[in-house]
Amino acid sequence: MAFEETRRVPQTTFGRTKRRVSKLLNDHIRITLLGPALVSLLLIFVYPVAVLVWSSFHRTLGFVTEFDPTYNYEKMLTDPTFWSAVEKTLTYSFGSFFFSMAAGLVIALALNRVVRKRLRDTYTTLILLSWAVPLSIVGVTWRWMFNGQLGVVNQLLVDLGILSSGYSWLADPLTAMALIVVADSWSRIPFAAIVMLAGLQSIPQEMYDAAKVDGATSFQTFWHVTVPYLRPSFFVAGLINWMFAFRAFAIPFSTTGGGPAGATEVLAIYIHRFGIELFDFGFASAVSMFLVAVTLIIASIYVTTILEQISEIAE
Amino acid sequence: MSGARIGIESYRRRQGFWNAVESPFVVHLVLFLAVFFVTAPLVWELLTSFKTNQAVYDLTYFPRNPTLESYHIALVERGFWRAIVNSIIISTASTVAVMALGTPAGYVFSRYRFPFDNLVFTFVLFTRLFPPIGLVVPYYRIMGLAGLLNTRVGIVVANVYLWLPLVVYIMRNFFITIPKELDEAARVDGCTKLQAFRHVVFPVVLPGFAAGTILTFLYSWREFLFAFTVSTDLSSMTIPVATYLFVGDTSIQWASMAAAAVVATIPSALVVFFFQRYIVVGLTGGLKR
Numbered sequence: 021m022a023f024e025e026t027r028r029v030p031q032t033t034f035g036r037t038k039r040r041v042s043k044l045l046n047d048h049i050r051i052t053l054l055g056p057a058l059v060s061l062l063l064i065f066v067y068p069v070a071v072l073v074w075s076s077f078h079r080t081l082g083f084v085t086e087f088d089p090t091y092n093y094e095k096m097l098t099d100p101t102f103w104s105a106v107e108k109t110l111t112y113s114f115g116s117f118f119f120s121m122a123a124g125l126v127i128a129l130a131l132n133r134v135v136r137k138r139l140r141d142t143y144t145t146l147i148l149l150s151w152a153v154p155l156s157i158v159g160v161t162w163r164w165m166f167n168g169q170l171g172v173v174n175q176l177l178v179d180l181g182i183l184s185s186g187y188s189w190l191a192d193p194l195t196a197m198a199l200i201v202v203a204d205s206w207s208r209i210p211f212a213a214i215v216m217l218a219g220l221q222s223i224p225q226e227m228y229d230a231a232k233v234d235g236a237t238s239f240q241t242f243w244h245v246t247v248p249y250l251r252p253s254f255f256v257a258g259l260i261n262w263m264f265a266f267r268a269f270a271i272p273f274s275t276t277g278g279g280p281a282g283a284t285e286v287l288a289i290y291i292h293r294f295g296i297e298l299f300d301f302g303f304a305s306a307v308s309m310f311l312v313a314v315t316l317i318i319a320s321i322y323v324t325t326i327l328e329q330i331s332e333i334a335e
Numbered sequence: 336m337s338g339a340r341i342g343i344e345s346y347r348r349r350q351g352f353w354n355a356v357e358s359p360f361v362v363h364l365v366l367f368l369a370v371f372f373v374t375a376p377l378v379w380e381l382l383t384s385f386k387t388n389q390a391v392y393d394l395t396y397f398p399r400n401p402t403l404e405s406y407h408i409a410l411v412e413r414g415f416w417r418a419i420v421n422s423i424i425i426s427t428a429s430t431v432a433v434m435a436l437g438t439p440a441g442y443v444f445s446r447y448r449f450p451f452d453n454l455v456f457t458f459v460l461f462t463r464l465f466p467p468i469g470l471v472v473p474y475y476r477i478m479g480l481a482g483l484l485n486t487r488v489g490i491v492v493a494n495v496y497l498w499l500p501l502v503v504y505i506m507r508n509f510f511i512t513i514p515k516e517l518d519e520a521a522r523v524d525g526c527t528k529l530q531a532f533r534h535v536v537f538p539v540v541l542p543g544f545a546a547g548t549i550l551t552f553l554y555s556w557r558e559f560l561f562a563f564t565v566s567t568d569l570s571s572m573t574i575p576v577a578t579y580l581f582v583g584d585t586s587i588q589w590a591s592m593a594a595a596a597v598v599a600t601i602p603s604a605l606v607v608f609f610f611q612r613y614i615v616v617g618l619t620g621g622l623k624r
Contacts, residue, residue, distance in 0.1 A: 042527065049528045050449050053439035057503060058455070060436055064496040065462045071473035123369070130365040133357060143366050145611045150373040152603035154557035154575035157596045160582050161376045164383075164589055172379055175394050206373070211618060218619040238357060267466035270559035274579050288468040288560075295472035296564055308469035315466050 075305035085302065092306035102307065104282065105290040108197070109266060112286050115201035116208060116265035121258050123205065124212025129246075131213065132220040144214070151210035159274025162203040166190060190276055193283030200272045200284055204265055212257045219253025220246065255326050263315060287311050377600065383593035391589045405594035409581075415595055417569050418577035422556060422599075425487050425573055429494035429555040433502050434548055436495070441506025442532055446515065456507075463500035470496070471564050478565055487571045493561035498551045505550070508620055509543030510536070546617030549610050553603055574599040 045052045076092055078085040096102050127147060134140040150158075165172050168188035177183040189195045223245065231241040269288035272278065278285035278293070285293075287307065295304025355361065383391065384405050385398040410416045444456050474493060475484075483489035513536060521531035537544070562573045569577070578599050581592040607614060 042529070046527045046529055050443050050447050052529070053532070054443040054455075057436040057440035057459075057499060060495060060499065061459065061462055064492055065465075065470075068470045068473035068477060068496075069465070071477060072469060075473065075476075126365060127369045130362045130369075133359075133362040134366070141611060143370065144615065145608060146370045147366075147373050148607045148611060148614065149377060149604055152553060152557070152607045153377070153600050154559065154578075154603065156559040156563075156575040156579040157557075157599050158376075160579060160592060161380050161596060163582065164592065165376060165379060167589075170391060170394065170589060172396075175396075206376075209369075210373070214615055214618050218615075263464070263466075267468045269468055270575075274559075274582065291468055292471065292564075296475055301472055301476060304472045308466075308472060312466055312469045316464065319464055 072305050072308055075301045076309045078302045080300050080302040092302045095303060096306050096310065101282065101285075102290070105285050105287050108284060109286040109288075111197060112201060112204065112268065112272065112284075113262055113266040115197075116204040116268075117258060117262040119201060119205035120208040120212050120261050120265075121254070123209045124216055124257065125254070127209065127213040128216035128220055131217050144217075147213060148210045150206050151208075153207065155207060155270035156274040158203055158207050159271050162199060162206075163190065163275050166199055191280050193280060196276050196280060196284050200275050203275055204268060204271045207271065208261045208265065212261055215257040216250060216253045219250045223249040255322075259319065259322050263319060266315060267311065377604075380593050380596050380600070383590055384597045386590050386593075388588055388590045405588075405590040406598070408588065408591040409595040410598065413577075413581075413591070413595075414569055415574065415577050415598070418572050418574045419598065421487060421571055422573040422575075422602075425490050425494070425562075426552050426555040428487070428491045429498070430548055430551045432491065432495050433498045433551045434544070437499050437502030437547065438506050438537070438544060439532070440503045441508075442510050442536065444503065444507040445510035445513075446518065459500050459503050462496070463504065467497060467560060471560060474561065475564055483565070485566050485568050485571050489565040490558075490562050490571065490573065493565060494551075494555045494558060497558065497561070498554050501554075502547045502551060505547050505617060505620055506540070506543060509540050509546075513539050542613070542616065543620065545610075546613040546620060549606060549613050550617040553606055553614075556603055 075085075077087065077089040079088040079091045131140055131143060134143065153161075164170075166174075166189040168174065168186050168191065171186070171189075173189070174183065174186035178186065187195075189199055227245045227249075228241065231245050236244065267288055268286065269292065272284050272286050273289050273292070276284040278289040288311075291304050291307050291311070294300045294307065382396070382398060385401040385403070386395070387400075387402055387404055390398060410419075440459075444452070444459075449455075478484050478489045478492075481489075483492070517539065518531045518536055521535040522528070526535065556573075557575055558573070559575050559579070563576045563579070566572050566576065572580075574595070578592065578595040581588070581595060
């Protein structure tokens with residue numbers, strides 16, 4: 021480690037240059053280590069964001085653009101299909117949030133009760149599988165399982181005598197939406213469960229012992245010990261799951277593609293349709309700006325109010 | 336002693352319902368159902384992949400004569416082996432780039448003060464909060480102008496944007512857990528600042544580095560939005576995109592699609608299987624405040 025400096029460096033031009041460079045890097049250690057990451061983020065984040073803002077104020081006319089700052093936003097706010105996409109996005113993100121958080125909570129509480137570590141790890145590994153599956157694969161798999169003629173779900177329901185013939189789940193707006201919500205939750209449950217399990221495991225055993233000495237019932241222990249300690253993990257996992265579902269593209273796109281007749285066209289698909297398929301960069305950028313603004317506003321309100329309250333309780 | 340025991344007995348009787356809820360039977364039932372819910376679609380995909388297309392139309396549950404025909408169709412005839420090669424190259428390159436940029440950056444945020452340091456760190460977190468879907472359209476345009484559409488480089492660049500902030504955050508949280516005295520001891524021993532980072536602190540943080548590497552690889556492997564937008568031909572397409580494009584066909588060969596889906600899932604499943612601990616550490620370590 022240290023010998024490089026004490027070892028005699030040959031007084032060649034190369035040796036001297038090397039030492040000079042090394043001294044320069046060490047004298048500006050922050051720039052040396054942080055600079056590359058920041059420059060990368062400037063190039064691959066700030067520049068595209070600037071392009072996004074710029075595009076949103078321009079009207080796209082084929083391959084040329086015209087500066088017209090309100091055109092896209094006006095078109096967006098007066099377009100009923102946009103508001104329909106907003107509504108679908110809210111249904112989708114909150115549906116996924118409730119389902120994944122509820123299932124994740126139950127799984128985390130159950131996992132926390134498994135005493136043998138090997139067994140708990142086995143369960144965790146199996147449950148993590150759905151998190152690891154590429155989202156587009158989740159979509160095509162669910163699409164295939166709920167296929168009207170050949171899907172295994174219909175097949176099972178018919179064989180069990182519940183349905184008389186196959187049902188086209190993806191052709192009905194209501195079941196199509198329910199389906200993508202479940203598919204989305206399916207891939208988010210493990211994350212919620214793992215984060216909340218970590219929260220549960222950080223509760224000191226003394227708290228439980230104390231509750232026991234005080235003669236608290238299981239429910240009282242759960243309410244007064246488990247819940248307060250679990251709250252931060254619950255809210256952090258919840259925010260992340262909601263935020264990712266709000267901007268979700270891969271699962272709705274690969275399961276229903278926005279259909280039937282736009283019934284599952286969430287904002288991400290809407291943006292993709294206008295921006296990539298119809299080449300209306302300006303309008304797609306304006307919708308993107310809306311999505312970004314909503315995410316950031318809700319996330320910052322959430323972080324400042326809820327997480328601050330939690331730290332007050334914890335202190 | 337006996338008094339205490341009676342106390343515990345009556346305490347137990349009071350619980351009734353809650354005792355039942357927390358019984359090992361209920362706990363394992365819940366977990367069994369959860370595991371079933373998670374694995375059933377995957378098992379079904381696996382079973383289908385060993386069928387012929389005819390068996391799919393005959394609605395058989397299990398493959399009667401298991402065959403690898405679907406794998407042959409998907410990988411060889413449809414040329415998806417190229418998508419697998421692309422996925423491996425893209426995920427590896429993205430991971431190397433993200434870890435090489437993110438690890439030192441996380442170290443600086445854990446050790447050094449500089450003007451506007453909190454603001455810079457907030458900016459890094461902000462890029463993570465920013466919805467990637469918002470950047471798809473600008474990326475598409477920029478990549479088009481730079482001639483990077485339908486190239487692997489284009490997808491790697493998108494992956495660096497997506498996962499670099501996450502890795503900076505995770506690595507910073509790992510470096511914070513290591514006492515600064517370690518750096519100082521190395522400096523006293525004659526290390527330069529760079530040497531202290533490279534030879535003394537970095538080895539200690541290797542488990543965190545492993546967690547970051549595994550997470551980045553998995554996330555890059557399954558990335559769909561940018562890979563799908565940037566690339567539409569087999570020379571640069573990744574396997575999740577190639578599998579999705581099966582669905583766009585007029586008549587879907589479900590068995591071959593299932594085979595492609597299995598191939599796309601296997602690497603992630605193996606990583607989860609062997610590195611479960613690191614993934615859990617990475618997912619929860621990235622959340623510690």
